[in-house]
Amino acid sequence: MIRPLIWKEWHEQRWKLAFGTVMLASCTWSALAARMATDSEVIIAAWIFGALVLSWYSAMGVFAPEIAAKTITFLSSKPVGSWKVFFCKWFFGWLNFAVPTLVCCLGLAVSVLARPQGRYFNIEFIARGTCVAICVGTVFYTMTCCLAPRKSGEALTGFVGLMILLAMFIHTFLLEFAFFQVNALVKFGFFGKIAFFVNPLSGINFIEPSREFSSACLYFAEQIVLLLLCLWLGIRKWQRSS
Amino acid sequence: MGKNAIEIEELEYSYGRNQVLKGVNLRVPAGSIFGFLGRNGAGKTTTIKLLLGLFRPDAGTCRVKELDSQINPIIVRRTVGYMAEDQQMYGWMRIEQIIKWVASFYPNWDEDFTSRLLEMLELPSKSKVKTLSKGQNSRLALLLALGHRPEVVILDDPTLGLDPIARKDFLRHVIDLLQSNGVTVFFSSHLLYEIEPVADHVAILDKGVIIKSAKTEQLRESIRKFIFTPKQQADFSSVPGILDLLTSGDNVSVTLEDCDEQKRAAIRRLSANGIQETALNLDEIFEVYVIGNRAKGKRE
Numbered sequence: 001m002i003r004p005l006i007w008k009e010w011h012e013q014r015w016k017l018a019f020g021t022v023m024l025a026s027c028t029w030s031a032l033a034a035r036m037a038t039d040s041e042v043i044i045a046a047w048i049f050g051a052l053v054l055s056w057y058s059a060m061g062v063f064a065p066e067i068a069a070k071t072i073t074f075l076s077s078k079p080v081g082s083w084k085v086f087f088c089k090w091f092f093g094w095l096n097f098a099v100p101t102l103v104c105c106l107g108l109a110v111s112v113l114a115r116p117q118g119r120y121f122n123i124e125f126i127a128r129g130t131c132v133a134i135c136v137g138t139v140f141y142t143m144t145c146c147l148a149p150r151k152s153g154e155a156l157t158g159f160v161g162l163m164i165l166l167a168m169f170i171h172t173f174l175l176e177f178a179f180f181q182v183n184a185l186v187k188f189g190f191f192g193k194i195a196f197f198v199n200p201l202s203g204i205n206f207i208e209p210s211r212e213f214s215s216a217c218l219y220f221a222e223q224i225v226l227l228l229l230c231l232w233l234g235i236r237k238w239q240r241s242s
Numbered sequence: 243m244g245k246n247a248i249e250i251e252e253l254e255y256s257y258g259r260n261q262v263l264k265g266v267n268l269r270v271p272a273g274s275i276f277g278f279l280g281r282n283g284a285g286k287t288t289t290i291k292l293l294l295g296l297f298r299p300d301a302g303t304c305r306v307k308e309l310d311s312q313i314n315p316i317i318v319r320r321t322v323g324y325m326a327e328d329q330q331m332y333g334w335m336r337i338e339q340i341i342k343w344v345a346s347f348y349p350n351w352d353e354d355f356t357s358r359l360l361e362m363l364e365l366p367s368k369s370k371v372k373t374l375s376k377g378q379n380s381r382l383a384l385l386l387a388l389g390h391r392p393e394v395v396i397l398d399d400p401t402l403g404l405d406p407i408a409r410k411d412f413l414r415h416v417i418d419l420l421q422s423n424g425v426t427v428f429f430s431s432h433l434l435y436e437i438e439p440v441a442d443h444v445a446i447l448d449k450g451v452i453i454k455s456a457k458t459e460q461l462r463e464s465i466r467k468f469i470f471t472p473k474q475q476a477d478f479s480s481v482p483g484i485l486d487l488l489t490s491g492d493n494v495s496v497t498l499e500d501c502d503e504q505k506r507a508a509i510r511r512l513s514a515n516g517i518q519e520t521a522l523n524l525d526e527i528f529e530v531y532v533i534g535n536r537a538k539g540k541r542e
Contacts, residue, residue, distance in 0.1 A: 004346040011334070070330040076296055077326065078347045079319040240297075 001080045002088065009092035016061060020054050020100040028104050032111075040121055043108055047129050050101030051137035056161045059144035062093035063234075064154045067241055086238045090231070093145065097137050105130040125207070132203040139200040139223050139230075140164065146234030150241050171199045197222050245308070247272040247394050247426035248293065253302035255288055262288050264450035265302070270428055270443070275420070277441030277458070278430040279528055284447045286430040287327060290398050293428075294319055306394055320348060323392035327399035327430075329383040333372025337365055337382060341389065348390035356389045363415060377408035381415065388419060395420060396428045401436060409436060416440070438524040448532050454499075458524065465527050466501040467520045469493055470513040481508045486534035497522070497530045 028046040032039060066072045066089070075085060109126050144161035152160070175196050196202055197219040206216050248270035255263040262285045270276045280286045291297045293304045295315025304311040306318045331340060341360070345351040360367060363381040365374075374382060380400060387395060397416070401409040417440055420427050431437050437444065438458070445455035454461070465485070471492045478487060478496070483505060486497035498505050509517060522530070 001347060004343050008332070008343065070328070071332055073326045074329055074331055077294060077319060077324045078344070079316045080347060081316065 002084055005080065005085060005088040009088050013061075013092045013096060016058070016096050017099055020058075020096055021103050024050060024054065024100040024104045025107060029107065032108075040125075043105075043121060043126065043129065046104050046108075047101070047133035050097055050104065051133040052140060052165065054097035054100055055137040055141035056144060056158065056165070058093045058096040059141045059148075059161055060154045060158045061096075062089050062145045063238065063241075064145075064148070064152060064157045067151050068153045072241055082239050083235055086235050090142070090145070090234070094138060094141060097141060098134055101130065101133055101137065105133075124209070128209070129207045132206055135220070135223055136200040136203050139227055140168070142227055142230045142234070146230040146237065150237045168199055168201045172201045175199070175202070193218055194222065198226065200226070245272055246270055247274075247307060248276075248428060249303075249305045250289070250293070251303050253289065253292060253304060254300040255285075255292060255297060256300055257288075261300075262450055263292075263299075263302075266447070266450070266452055268445055268452055268455060270426060272426050273424045274443050275427040275429060275441050277437035277444040277524075278428060278447065279432065279434060279437065279444055279524075280430075280447035281432055281532060285450050286432075286447055287398055289447070290324075290396055290428075290430060293396065294322065294324060320350075320390070321393060323387035323390065323395040325380075325383045325387040325395075325397045325400050327402045329379070331371050331379070331383070331386075333370065335371050336367070337369055337371065337374075338367040340371055340382070341367075341386065344386045345389060351390045355391060356385065359385045359388065359419075375408075376403055377405075377411065380404060380408070380412050384412070384415065384419075392425070394426045394428065396430075398430045399432070400429075401431070401433065409433075413440065434523075434525040434528050444524065446528060446531050453531050461527060462521060462524070464500050465497065465522050465530070467495060467497045467522055467526075468509050469495045469518040469520070470509070471515055472512050473514045476512040478512065481505060481512070486530040497534065 024046060027049075028042060031037065031042045031045070036042070037045070066075065076082060105126050108121075109123055112121065112123055112126065140161075143164050144157060147164065148157040148160040193215065197215070200223060203219060203223075206219065246269045248268065250266055250268040253263050253266040254261065266285070266289060268289075278286055278289070288297070292299050293306060293311055295304075295311035295318055298312065307321055309318050309321065311318050335343065337360075341356060345353070345356070363385055365378060365382055365385065371379070371382070384397075384400070387397075400416070401412055404412060413436055416427070416429075427440075429437060429441060441458050443456070444458050444461060446453050456464075467486075472494050478484060481496070481498065483499045483501075484496060485499050486495070488495045496509065498509070506519075
């Protein structure tokens with residue numbers, strides 16, 4: 001029963017996917033070719049765009065249009081589990097930012113392999129950064145589409161996304177400040193780390209290979225818990241929106 | 243008639259603090275065309291969504307063909323043909339695409355029947371859904387609700403937004419398709435004149451409770467309006483079952499439910515002279531139940 005759902009989502013989302021991929025890839029490659037900034041700055045900009053802008057845009061167009069167009073009743077009345085409908089929609093929305101980010105980074109990796117001396121980044125840097133960008137994007141995208149109020153339109157979902165992003169930036173600023181100035185993480189030990197890594201944006205610390213493995217595990221574990229929590233809330237909201 | 247196709251017991255549901263359904267009890271006999279009446283916001287659509295297992299009730303149970311909507315929502319939705327009020331479908335799909343898409347959810351989808359319906363309902367299979375008129379949209383929604391030959395069809399205000407001609411045309415199709423082959427039709431509407439010619443049973447939902455459920459003919463027979471000039475100091479509290487009492491000049495109009503000879507005699511005792519007795523149509527019956535003035539007692 002999931003095939004018709006996949007078919008529908010593919011037909012609805014494929015142009016967004018194509019647009020995001022072409023746009024991100026062409027912007028990154030143009031910036032690299034024109035040497036507008038350093039190579040590292042260009043790839044970091046591509047990650048930020050993929051993880052925060054495309055995921056935000058994607059989150060706005062997943063559940064809200066179905067609710068606004070009132071097609072949700074038609075879809076929900078079909079003999080298929082509402083969680084299947086939810087995951088199908090969530091997954092195709094996720095593809096809309098994950099695929100462009102991956103395609104862009106794969107292209108960069110190929111370019112490094114082809115001309116390793118001419119670039120100021122290596123494969124490991126690209127792989128770590130892409131992993132973190134997709135992780136940050138996945139959690140931010142899921143939070144935006146799942147935490148937006150029930151029956152909210154695209155604009156309200158977008159506003160919720162901006163508020164989540166703002167909260168993430170404030171959290172990063174406060175804890176980075178605390179970490180560097182007061183050394184709060186040392187003071188509060190494990191709980192300090194939990195408070196620090198709950199923010200998806202703290203993943204940027206793992207792009208450079210200096211962090212210890214246990215911190216990375218803690219970060220990814222916290223992000224998985226956050227993701228599952230948001231998905232649970234999202235399914236509940238979706239079921240009530242029918 | 244045998245078993246009931248739909249059974250609802252003590253159903254309660256709230257949207258936040260607003261309790262919409264306050265213990266709904268309903269039995270829809272198999273093979274009947276059941277008119278589910280109520281004003282806008284009475285809780286008709288909520289009841290239907292609970293029947294389909296789309297919402298979780300606060301209390302009570304819903305069963306369709308003996309299947310609990312909460313325990314087996316998928317099987318219930320497979321058994322039922324459902325047409326939502328003002329049903330919105332995917333505008334980018336062509337009619338043939340949406341039929342194929344909906345068919346893939348139902349293992350027992352009848353393609354030959356669908357082809358015949360497509361022809362009968364005069365739907366252009368190559369057209370996109372967004373280009374259809376409201377009438378065509380309703381007919382397509384009906385086709386999609388019937389394509390798997392369901393035993394129970396739930397129509398939630400299916401003619402909402404249609405002009406009178408399109409409404410009659412739609413109802414003609416519903417009657418042609420459903421009345422002959424023993425399908426149970428649960429027809430929700432607030433337009434009583436469209437239910438009256440087709441429904442053999444009706445239930446009236448008001449403020450979250452069923453205030454009346456009976457066979458249509460029985461309802462028409464048992465409710466009577468009496469117009470007469472009452473005696474001085476007439477005590478209307480001696481007449482049981484008053485649904486509506488209106489005064490106009492010297493005359494009063496009293497509407498009684500379950501009217502029998504005993505009640506007629508009680509009315510005669512209150513009258514100063516002759517009595518005019520009339521039957522009510524479904525529209526008037528609905529009105530007296532929902533907004534009727536049930537004030538009883540001595541007339542001033």
